[in-house]
Amino acid sequence: MVGEAGGLARAAVVGTGLIGGSVLFRLRDAGLDVAAWDPDPAARRQVRERGVAAPDEVEEAVAGRHVVFVCGPLPTLPATLARVAAATDDRCVLTDVGSVKAEVATAATAQGLGHRFVPGHPMAGADRAGLGAAAPELLDGAAWVLCPGPTGVDAFRRLAALLVDVFHARVVPMSAPEHDAAAALASHLPHLLAGALAGAVQRSALRDAVLALAAGSFSDGTRVAGGPPERTANMLLGNRDRVLAELIEVGAFLDELAGALRAGDAAALTGRLAEARTARAALRGRAFTSHRREFPAGADPAVELAYLRELGAAGGHLTGCRVAAGAVGYTAHLPATPPLG
Amino acid sequence: MVGEAGGLARAAVVGTGLIGGSVLFRLRDAGLDVAAWDPDPAARRQVRERGVAAPDEVEEAVAGRHVVFVCGPLPTLPATLARVAAATDDRCVLTDVGSVKAEVATAATAQGLGHRFVPGHPMAGADRAGLGAAAPELLDGAAWVLCPGPTGVDAFRRLAALLVDVFHARVVPMSAPEHDAAAALASHLPHLLAGALAGAVQRSALRDAVLALAAGSFSDGTRVAGGPPERTANMLLGNRDRVLAELIEVGAFLDELAGALRAGDAAALTGRLAEARTARAALRGRAFTSHRREFPAGADPAVELAYLRELGAAGGHLTGCRVAAGAVGYTAHLPATPPLG
Numbered sequence: 208m209v210g211e212a213g214g215l216a217r218a219a220v221v222g223t224g225l226i227g228g229s230v231l232f233r234l235r236d237a238g239l240d241v242a243a244w245d246p247d248p249a250a251r252r253q254v255r256e257r258g259v260a261a262p263d264e265v266e267e268a269v270a271g272r273h274v275v276f277v278c279g280p281l282p283t284l285p286a287t288l289a290r291v292a293a294a295t296d297d298r299c300v301l302t303d304v305g306s307v308k309a310e311v312a313t314a315a316t317a318q319g320l321g322h323r324f325v326p327g328h329p330m331a332g333a334d335r336a337g338l339g340a341a342a343p344e345l346l347d348g349a350a351w352v353l354c355p356g357p358t359g360v361d362a363f364r365r366l367a368a369l370l371v372d373v374f375h376a377r378v379v380p381m382s383a384p385e386h387d388a389a390a391a392l393a394s395h396l397p398h399l400l401a402g403a404l405a406g407a408v409q410r411s412a413l414r415d416a417v418l419a420l421a422a423g424s425f426s427d428g429t430r431v432a433g434g435p436p437e438r439t440a441n442m443l444l445g446n447r448d449r450v451l452a453e454l455i456e457v458g459a460f461l462d463e464l465a466g467a468l469r470a471g472d473a474a475a476l477t478g479r480l481a482e483a484r485t486a487r488a489a490l491r492g493r494a495f496t497s498h499r500r501e502f503p504a505g506a507d508p509a510v511e512l513a514y515l516r517e518l519g520a521a522g523g524h525l526t527g528c529r530v531a532a533g534a535v536g537y538t539a540h541l542p543a544t545p546p547l548g
Numbered sequence: 549m550v551g552e553a554g555g556l557a558r559a560a561v562v563g564t565g566l567i568g569g570s571v572l573f574r575l576r577d578a579g580l581d582v583a584a585w586d587p588d589p590a591a592r593r594q595v596r597e598r599g600v601a602a603p604d605e606v607e608e609a610v611a612g613r614h615v616v617f618v619c620g621p622l623p624t625l626p627a628t629l630a631r632v633a634a635a636t637d638d639r640c641v642l643t644d645v646g647s648v649k650a651e652v653a654t655a656a657t658a659q660g661l662g663h664r665f666v667p668g669h670p671m672a673g674a675d676r677a678g679l680g681a682a683a684p685e686l687l688d689g690a691a692w693v694l695c696p697g698p699t700g701v702d703a704f705r706r707l708a709a710l711l712v713d714v715f716h717a718r719v720v721p722m723s724a725p726e727h728d729a730a731a732a733l734a735s736h737l738p739h740l741l742a743g744a745l746a747g748a749v750q751r752s753a754l755r756d757a758v759l760a761l762a763a764g765s766f767s768d769g770t771r772v773a774g775g776p777p778e779r780t781a782n783m784l785l786g787n788r789d790r791v792l793a794e795l796i797e798v799g800a801f802l803d804e805l806a807g808a809l810r811a812g813d814a815a816a817l818t819g820r821l822a823e824a825r826t827a828r829a830a831l832r833g834r835a836f837t838s839h840r841r842e843f844p845a846g847a848d849p850a851v852e853l854a855y856l857r858e859l860g861a862a863g864g865h866l867t868g869c870r871v872a873a874g875a876v877g878y879t880a881h882l883p884a885t886p887p888l889g
Contacts, residue, residue: 330761330762330763331763331764332763332764332765349763350760350761350763352761379760379761381757385754385757386761388754388757389754389757389758389760389761390761392745392748392749392752392754392758392766393749393758393759393761393762393763393765393766394761394763394765394766396745396748397745397765397766397768397769397770398765399802399805399806399809400741400744400745400769400802401765401769401824401828402801402802402805402820402821402824403741403798403799403801403802403805403824404733404737404738404741404798404801404824405824405825405827405828406801406804406805406820406823406824406827407733407737407794407797407798407800407801408733408734408827409823409824409826409827410797410801410823411733411794411797413726413729413730413733413861414827414830414863415861415862415863415883416722416726416729416730416860416861416862416863417730417733417734418734418827418830418831418834418863418883419691419720419730419860419863419864419865420671420691420693420720420727420730420731420734420735421671421734421831422671422672422673422690422691422734422735423672423673423771423772424673424734424735424738424739424742424771424772425733425734425735425738425831426831427738427768427769427771427772428738428741428742428768428769428771428772429738429824429827429828429831430764430765430768430769430828431764431765431768431769432821432824432825432827432828433825433828433829433832434825436818436819436821436822436825437818439821440814440817440818440821441814443809443817444809444812444814444817447809447810447812450809451806451809451810453748453752454802454806456748456751456752457744457745457748458744459748460743460744460747460748460751461740461741461744461795463747464740464743464744464747465740465792465795468740468784468785468788468791468792469788469792471785471788473781473782473785476781476784476785477777477778477781478777479743479747480743480747480773480777480780480781481777482747482750482751483742483743483744483745483746483747483750483770483773484746484773484774484775484777485750486746486747486749486750486755486759486770486773487742487746487770487771487773487774488774489755489759490759490762490766490767490770491774493759519757519760520754520756520757521756521757522755522756522757522759522760523760524760542756542759
């Protein structure tokens with residue numbers, strides 16, 4: 208049965224919004240025994256109407272579970288985590304799906320949960336929010352970052368096995384600070400730029416004419432500006448220093464483009480645009496080399512952790528994680544020309 | 549027969565790249581008598597292989613045509629236009645599909661072509677370039693800007709009728725400078741921001757990790773950075789002053805977002821993001837009111853031109869244009885709460 212590999216056959220989801228609801232229904236469809244809780248009674252009612260147990264108390268929802276996905280808004284995570292931890296067995300794996308990882312990782316470690324909380328971030332989403340927008344297929348095949356700490360390698364293995372089995376996830380192992388640094392460019396800056404572009408149009412005297420002309424480039428470039436402002440603000444505030452640092456880098460490249468444009472320097476402008484296109488082309492046409500890596504029972508978890516983090520930092524991911532009798536076998540993929548090391 | 553309304557049954561396309569090729573094959577599929585020319589002999593050969601006449605000389609391709617679409621790179625347009633004009637009848641309607649309009653409009657007027665050259669810009673495209681990427685459906689239903697000058701109203705009517713018939717275009721009438729001002733925000737700034745984001749990632753030490761995490765927001769936000777650098781550079785250079793002016797506005801909004809973020813001011817940040825979302829929501833859920841407007845034979849073209857330009861500036865468009873015995877009837881649509889006037 209799915210979930211058996213990691214021994215996580217009984218799962219709970221706390222917070223049944225867009226991501227939590229999508230996780231919940233996919234776990235249910237995969238045959239796991241699931242329960243859910245949300246602070247909103249209406250959301251709990253909707254969950255029940257879709258055939259999933261949703262008791263009124265979070266403690267009841269998570270009691271006796273092997274794994275709990277904590278899916279509320281970013282600022283609520285440390286408190287929810289403490290409540291869920293207190294109501295679950297010390298073997299129960301805990302994870303979250305927030306878009307920023309260092310803060311919640313630090314909070315969990317301070318709560319003594321480093322051995323069973325594995326910070327997570329599935330790289331998928333939608334402009335809409337809430338259970339109504341949730342869909343079991345939303346996270347299928349997504350890149351799913353997991354950030355195991357020094358004492359969390361065993362929990363990581365079990366969770367990774369579940370994510371690969373149920374979501375066909377590409378599991379990207381990273382340290383929490385590395386995730387936040389990469390996510391600043393991969394997700395948070397795109398939200399900031401989309402907001403700036405849409406905001407400038409909103410204030411422009413030409414607003415209606417601009418919207419009349421808006422085709423692919425504007426529509427794509429501002430899509431995430433259509434998301435809930437609170438959610439985006441929480442994300443940006445949760446990774447403030449990295450976002451501001453990367454904004455300087457993006458601003459520097461923008462200044463170079465604007466400088467070449469101002470000078471009418473076609474060669475310089477084309478050169479910068481060609482440089483930018485390299486990253487975009489790499490995104491579309493990525494080739495990977497695959498390998499298997501095993502860690503026997505009793506091996507030093509620090510070596511395994513170093514391997515995992517190096518894999519993620521190099522742009523790699525896992526599509527297989529087999530746990531048996533204390534040993535683990537990973538199926539891993541690295542970009543074909545990896546600047547590893 | 550399609551094209552009869554405007555009397556434009558014989559058409560030519562000069563420059564058979566992504567847009568020109570798409571125009572060509574849609575005109576052919578609609579039953580028009582078409583011919584094409586491209587400076588590249590290989591492109592002419594490919595056109596012939598797809599069953600369209602493509603003589604070796606541009607003069608032969610355009611001779612005797614009722615309408616010619618000039619579709620080459622922006623910097624080549626004035627020279628190509630002069631060559632095409634010299635080889636066509638003075639009644640032959642000329643248009644282009646470039647992404648910037650004021651410069652080519654001025655050049656055409658200087659060449660004495662204001663009465664038959666109607667600057668055009670279909671708001672559609674693709675990251676790829678060239679005839680291989682062309683598709684008859686690429687421009688179906690697109691917003692298609694046309695910029696009639698004071699002496700070009702008759703040519704505008706005939707061309708608009710053709711575009712509505714063949715492409716089901718939403719024809720947006722604007723002055724060339726108004727187009728360039730709106731396109732700066734609707735298209736050129738999105739290209740610039742996409743380039744800055746992709747360029748910063750390309751230079752980042754975290755490049756591979758960022759690409760591993762890149763999901764919707766990055767992928768959408770940088771899509772146009774995957775286009776040909778020369779094409780994007782020509783577009784930006786062709787509308788330099790407006791692009792730089794609007795960059796200041798986008799930069800100002802970005803500074804407000806960054807300021808709120810730096811200050812940790814969640815309310816201010818959420819407020820700015822909510823403001824930005826208003827424009828984005830208006831793009832998705834636009835409602836229009838429709839009306840009919842007729843101009844009888846012998847009416848003052850200046851009145852018609854003023855009507856058309858006001859329609860476009862207010863975010864409106866035409867989906868019908870019926871020409872008969874010197875009169876015209878337009879089917880027009882305006883945003884439901886138009887800030888007209």
